[in-house]
Amino acid sequence: MINALPPATIMILGALPMIFLKGKTKGAWMLLLPILSFVNLLAIPEGSHWTFGFLGFEVVLAKVDRLSLIFGYIFHLVAFISNLYALHVEDRGQNVSGTIYAGAALGVTFAGDMFTLFVFWELLTISATFLILARRNKAAISAGARYFMIHVAGGLCLLAGIIIHVQTTGSAAFGYIGLDSLASYLIFIGVGVNCAWPFMHSWLVDSYPEATITGTIYLSAFTTKTAVYFLARAYPGTEALIWIGAGMAGFPIFYAVIENDLRRVLAYSLINQVGFMVVGIGIGTQLAVNGAIAHAFNDILFKGLLFMTMGAVMYRTGKIRATDLGGLYKSMPWTCTFCIVGAASISAFPLFSGFVSKSMVMEAAANGDMRFIWFILLFASAGVFHHAGIKIPFFAFFSHDAGIRCKEAPRHMLLAMGLTAFLCIFIGSFPQFLYKLLPYATDYNPYTPSHVIAQSQLLFFSAVAFTLLLLAGIYPAEMRSTNIDFDWTYRKGSRWFYNACDRLFNGINAFGDRVFMQELPKALARFARDPAASLQKHGVRLLAEATGDERPLAKRLADTEHRTKFAAYPIGGGVLLAVFFLGVLSLFYILF
Amino acid sequence: MKQPIDIDEELRMFDKPENVKRLLIIFFTSSAAVLMIDLFYHRHSIFAWEDYFGFYAVYGFVACVVLVIVSKYILRPLVMRKEEYYDD
Incomplete structure (x- = not known):
């Protein structure tokens, strides 16, 4: 018997006392919890623990292996960073739900059976919804409601799949599933909702930019990455994922170019990055899966960093639209520097973290001779540099001076951003520390001269294109606007659906009323008199x-x-x- | 009497046109230099087309131009609505 607790326990139960804590005590508790939980995780040896019978099936609260461990590490790390960033927040709802949300992600990651997994999966949805609602304005409340409904629908699809799967196989164990039956398709789609697959993605770009400043940091880390973990566990080598992932990597960059809300630009680029991971899992070779996991690890950090810098800008200026910002490098030089580090990392510049993981997926695609996929991924690599690498820092901190003079971000925010920026550069420069944690042993070396030169050429000339288009006045000026996406189908479509139902059913009702309640009795009465x-x-x-x-x-x-x-x-x-x-x-x- | 705000006082490094021009010259020169490496160094590659001179540079450039043109002239007319589109 080991003396540790199940991995999710400390974060979830530890979040509850935050209801009563305030100020410095609460801050210390927020920072201490992820550390305690991490030490606890280290005390759990590999293997299955806390198993007991439930309705004739075996429940496994902790299945610890290399795949779950690396997600466990990064989730703890980002929980610590997010809590540090959110130290100033004196809002119990946000403090508690943020930490529970991180705990739920740990619960999913270490779940050894599907029942445990499903419970934590739903807890993810609930706690995330509160992070969106916590902004307490009209847009956030409706976005939160939409978020909740979509994830509940996805969760039900997953549950239906799980029930059929458990019934047919007789085992609730969570492991490789593969696409071969109705149950496996239902589970696949249920996970796809959380993974923001094309046509199931709009909840992400709809709700993340509406969440609170600190809430978005948590949100960007957990929901999509637990879905990536699920796919890596249950569906590696599923060909459909290659195409789904390529779609995810490709289409959002077009939206990102014309989007005005900078946090929404980042939300689109989140889908783009998760696309690389999904492709890697779909390819399914050791190199590809390693690449997908390594990229998930890095993306949590650099995407978190970018969201943090934009959050800091929003915190100080109250603005987030590109049309309202510009010239902030004077007021917020540190935030600007960290933003550029995040931008360089997501763009996969040599010596920054994206470089050491994205290339694994690219190379795996090339090794499998998937030419079309390779071209799409290369296009997406150039595109992500364009919108996340250049557009975000440029329009927020440079471009035309919007005349905003404000203070630099608060110290705890700078610390959180600085720590993350350091990690981005550290992993980019010494990737072997990350590679050691990957599920498969690897001696992959991203720093071959050929690779460094090729990537530099790609990025430099993407930047040349940006500069020339900007100087020529072709680059699309930012505009105050809403760009409709797939959520249009339910945000406007629901209204039409409502009107159609109103016409149809109330029409039938009125017809029935006229004929059977009024005219027919009248005629009968006249006759029967x-x-x-x-x-x-x-x-x-x-x-x-x-x-x-x-x-x-x-x-x-x-x-x-x-x-x-x-x-x-x-x-x-x-x-x-x-x-x-x-x-x-x-x-x-x-x-x- | 209050002094009018001198905007030049507020101008820093990246606001001065001569600095921006200098930066652009450095940037274009280094881009050209990165491209020229292809003349002296043979990159190892998996696909044959990766070996062409400047493949990555051309692809990166064209990809971004296509991305912007498509976004601006095709996607934006299709999807752009006024900011309050969903509010009513």
Whole structure:
């Protein structure tokens, strides 16, 4: 028996006391928790732990191997960084949900069975939603609601898949699944929602830019990366992933070029980077999976760093649109420097972290002779430099001076950004420390002269293109605008759906009401008031029409009226007798 | 009497046109230098086309021009709406 606790316990339970803590004590607790949790993780040996029976299946709270460990390490690291960045936040909702969110990601990562996994998967959704809602404005609340609904739908799809999978295989163990049955497709799609696959991606670009300044840092790290972990565990070598990943790497960069909200630009580039990971997992060779995992590790850091710098800008200026910013390098030189480090890392400049991981995926694609995919990835590499590498720092810190003079970011934010920037350069310069943690042993060397030269040429000439387009005035000026994406289908489409349903069902309702509640009873009542006369009158009219002789019509109608008036048809008496005899018959029937 | 704000006082390194010009010259020169390495060093590659002179430079340049042209002239007219599009 080991004396450690299950990996997610400390973060999730430890988040609860934050409800009562304030100020410095709370700050110290926020920084201490990830460290405690990390030490606890180190105390757990590889293998499956905390297993017990549940409904005839085996629940495994911690399955520790090289794949789950590397995600465990980076999640702890980024939880620490995010908590450091969020030290100033005195909002219990955010403090608690941010830390629980990190804990939930750990829970998914170390879950050895699908039930445990699903519980933490849903906890991810719930805690993330609170990070979005915590901004407490109209846009954030509706974006949070949409986020929640989409992830609940994805979660249900996953749950349906899990139930069928467990029923058919008889085992709840979480391991390789592969695409071969209905259950595996349902699970695949459920995970795809969290992974922001094309057409399931719009929740990400919709909600992340609406979350709080610090909330977005947490958000950018956990949801998509746990999905990447899931795919690496359950679907390595699935060919569909190569194409899905290529789509993710490709299309968002077009949106990023015309987007005005700089945090939304980063959200698009997040999808672009996750695309590289998904391609790597789809290729499935050792080099490719290693590359995907290494890139996930690096992306958490450099994307977090970029979101942090934009958050700091937003914190000090209250603005985030490119049209409102510019010239901030004077007021925020450190933030600007860290932003450039993040930009160089995401663009995969030599000596920065992106360089040592993205190239593994590229090389794996080339080794598999996947020419088309390789060209798309190369295009995406140039494109990401263009929008995340140049556009973000340029429009925020340089470009035209927007006349904003503000203070440099607060010290704890600078520390968090500085630590992350240091890690980006450190991993980029000494990649062997990262490579040692990867699931497969590797002696990959990214620093061959050929690779360094090729990447430098690609990036330099992407920058030349940017500069020339800007000088020529062709580069699209930033505009205050909304660019519609796939979320249009449910944000506008839902309104149409609502109107269509309103027309259809309320139409049917109104029709039914008119015919069966009003006209039909009215007609029946008119007929039943005097059935014998009504029938005769109708017959008389028909006869008149048939013979064409209308002269006796009026007289005959009057005769009928007359007979009815003087009760020539004893209907009332007949009904009375019928009711009486029915009553007598019933009595007999009951008595005998 | 209050002094009007002297905008030149606020101008720093990257605001002065001569500095920007100097920076651009350094940048274009180094880009050309990076390209010229291809003349002296044979890059090892997996695909045959990687060996062509300046393949990566040309690809990077063309990719970014295509990216901007497509985004500006095709995507933006299709998807751009006013900022309050979703608000009503």
